[in-house]
Amino acid sequence: MHVVGLRETISLVRRRKYFIAIFVAASLAILAIALASTSNRYTATAGLVLERKEAPMLEAVTELQSEERDRSAVETQMDIISSRVLAGRVVDALNLVDHPWFNTYLPVDPESLGLLQVIRQKLSQAAAAIGLDLWNEPKKLPPVSVQRDQAITNFLAKLSVTRSGESFAVFVHVSTPDPELSAALANTVAKVYVTWLQDIKRQAMSDAVTFLRDRAGQIAARIADNERKIADFSRLNDLASEARDDVLRQQIDGTNQQLTTARGELAAIQARREQARLLLDRADEVEGATLTSPLLTTLRGDLARIIRERAQYASNLGANHPQVLKADAELTSLSKMIDGEIHRILEDLAGEERIAADRVRQLETQIGDLKGQLRDRGLAEIRLRELERDLLADQKLHDLIVARLGGLDPYAEITRPSAQVVSVAAVPTQPAFPQKSRIMLGGLIGAALLAVILAVGLEAVDTRIRSAQRIAQVVQLPNLASIPRLKQPWFRREHRDPLTHLAEAKRSSYTEALRSLYLASAIRLPMARPALLFTSPLDSEGTAEVAAGFAWAAANDRVRTVLVDLDPRSGLSDGSADANWPGLASVLTGQCTLADSLRPLSGIPGLDVLHGGFDHDRTPIDFLSSQNMRWLVEELRASHEMIVICCAPVLILEDADGLAPFVDGVLLVARFGRTSEQELASAANRLRINHAPLIGAALSDVDPHGQPDQQALSAANYPRRAKAYLGR
Known part of the structure; x- marks a missing residue:
């Protein structure tokens, strides 16, 4: 990447010196014409200080508002100062509708015209002479409201509002060609703003007192209504005593204990029934069963005795002996009797199970009803507490409103604005714009820099030969x-x-x-x-x-x-x-x-x-x-x-x-x-x-100072030394 150094920059300036000189001269000429056609503008400044804290009276209107003004609040006041509403008050106060600088629909005084305005006026007059309207100027004045809006717009163009850092000081600046008018406008803006704030506070105070009085009456009526609702609700829901809640809870506890016992009995009956069913399905396990009854116990004892006797007969007499066959018949009869007894026990257990299940359901239903009653009473108590809170809030609000009314009434007609004028605008003696010397100096520097930039751009697209390389x-x-x-003298350039x-x-x-x-x-x-x-x-x-x-x-x-x-x-x-x-x-x-x-x-x-x-x-x-x-x-x-x-x-x-x-x-x-x-x-x-x-x-025709590089050096690159060396 080629880096352009100081030497190449100087060389570029020398090569494009005529372009740079013409561009700078033309720019300065245009700037001089513009300055000559621009009238002097004088700026007057009035100072305002906003209060750090609002007055106690205003707290009734701005509830929960912070006492300290923040940055946004100050900037809001600055926007109000530069608003069309306040500008309209200033226009009306100074009757700016009749001033041609603000109401451009009015004819302008020829002595106050600038160069460009004079040229425009001459062109308009020349065109009017031949029946042409170059600028579409109105033939008659528009309505007063339109003229007032035009005066407000032009006045706002001459108005500016600033502040110093984070302070509460606000400065109003007005610039016009007339220094006395600038001072009068700045002071009027400050005065109108302070008066406007005072009127707003007075009206807000009056509205606040009226509102609070109406609100106090409404809240008093609502308090009486809430008290009646609480009394009626307590009577209808039997909420006068808390003893009823204790009785309900005791009933629920007792019923829960009964329910637990009933569920245990139901579970025991279901277990015995299941055991009996298993005994019926597996007759070989009857001996070890825990299911008992007096008859079943007797039958089981007889069954065990006959089984022993049969075993003895079978071992002593043989399997086909009549005693053995008789024992088998008795065993069969006892087994049928045992099965019948078990079936009877199962039927008894089924009945007991139905009775226990019905009791469990009754206890569960009873517990549900008791809990529903307790829940309804809880909701009723919640609603009662809500009514009581509303009543308490209304009472507090009523007390607050009455207290505010007591503080506002004595000051209803005495209000102090939240801003005051601390600096009256003086009549300026020096124009704020244009500062011709600074503008010309800045224009010279800017035109020179722009000319160099344009020269660099021209150099970038210039393909003309300037170096041997x-x-x-x-x-x-x-x-x-x-x-x-x-080189030839300027005064003798003949061929x-x-x-x-x-x-x-x-x-x-x-x-x-x-x-x-x-x-x-x-x-x-x-x-x-x-x-x-x-x-x-x-x-x-x-x-x-x-x-x-x-x-x-x-x-x-x-x-x-x-x-x-x-x-x-x-x-x-x-x-x-x-x-x-x-x-x-x-x-x-x-x-x-x-x-x-x-x-x-x-x-x-x-x-x-x-x-x-x-x-x-x-x-x-x-x-x-x-x-x-x-x-x-x-x-x-x-x-x-x-x-x-x-x-x-x-x-x-x-x-x-x-x-x-x-x-x-x-x-x-x-x-x-x-x-x-x-x-x-x-x-x-x-x-x-x-x-x-x-x-x-x-x-040919090489300018040693205009070469972009100096690689092929010769006597032409050192004209001064060559001239001194040659003695010429």
Whole structure:
């Protein structure tokens, strides 16, 4: 990322100095016109202090309101001061509806008009003269209510309310072109606000007393009604004594005990019945059963005895003995009798179970009824307590209202506002706006900063060539030299022939740059008696000056040089000693020889000039065929050691493309801050298509202080030191 430093910023400012200067001057001119058309505004300030605590009287209206004013309360009062309601009172108090500064529907005094308003008035008068209405001005005044609303709006535009930090001091500012009117308005706003607060409190106090008196009567009637309701409710629900609750709870406890006993008996009966059922299902377990009755016990004893006797008979007499068979018959009979007894016991247990279950249900129902009675009494007591609380609240509220009424009545006609004026607005002596010196200074700084920002933006989108490095990046050609700009006095900027200037030139950074170009080109032209073509993408790129300077540097190096001017608009022949000297056109038409057309320069020994001598509507390529061009180059090589050809721009005429095959090198000239990257690249591509022997480029008219970088340093980068060193 490239970081723009101070040096590059200064360079940017130097490159765009004219744009910055014009922009700043235009901005200051517009600002000066705006200030001239703006009338002075005087600001008067009145101070108010809001009370930190409200008066005790107001507490009756603002129940549970905090005594301390918070920030929102103060800001609310500031909004009230700047409200349309209060502004309307001020407008009515000072009759601002009749003032043209506030009621813009009224005609304005010509002496109080600003510059822009005067211009507008003149335009309106001129348009009215021809029957036009530019501003849609009303033909007649609107209703008074509309005028009053307009006066309120314009007054609020001149009013502002501020506070100092978190304090309770509020300042009212009014700005108008009239200092006395500003002071009168500020004081009126403060006075009207204080009076308005006092009226509001007085009305609120009166309303509060009336309301509290009505409310006290309503609450007294409600207290009497609640007392009657409590007495009736207590009588209907038998809530006079709490002993009944104790009896109900004792009954519930006793019934719960009976219910528990009944449930235990029911469970025992169900267990015995289940046991009897199991005995019937499994007759082999009768011996171990716990189910008993007198008969069942006797039968079980007989059964055990017969079982023993049968066992003895079976062991002594055999299984088929009559005694054994008799014992089996008795066993069968006893088993049937035992089963019958068990069935009887089961029936008895079923009856007992039904009786126990019915008793349990009766006890549960009785307990539910008792609990319902107790619950109903509880709800009735809750309702009774609610009625008692309502009665107590109404009694307290009634006492509070009566007490407040006793405190309010003595002050019903005496109210003190919650704000007071502590600072009366004085008549201002100095205008608050516009502060012209500060505004002009700020405008100058702002315009300069904005101009620099715009210059940076223009620089970002500017693709014009300003450095040798950029030439190498765009066309892949080395920049052989950067020719500095020739400085001329502002009072003497006439056009001069480059050759005439070079003949009179002394050693300087400009001539050293030309020598640098010559030396760099000579290294790239190792052949003997080379021909070098100078061209540029477009006109006015400094091709003629660079070509003339190159020829001058070669002549100073004791090299016999000829400068061939094939650009009809180069200006090399302007200001010559003999403007009618025959040129190349005369040679080609047979009017003179080539030697006669060569004009030596007395101020530059070893340099001859061959002008084209062509009409402006025709170019050298119209006369120079390939054979003529080859003949011309050969003839010039026979008499000179260096041939310098100045040709027309590449992107305008095809002369350079046609002459490229007959020269040993082509040098592309770009002008600093004028030739764009696209133009330079297009010219180089055009020459490469025609196989022109490009050896490099030259950057002309370079401003050393306007270069974005200083990588290729030369004497042009140090003009002061070079001038001091050369003694000029």
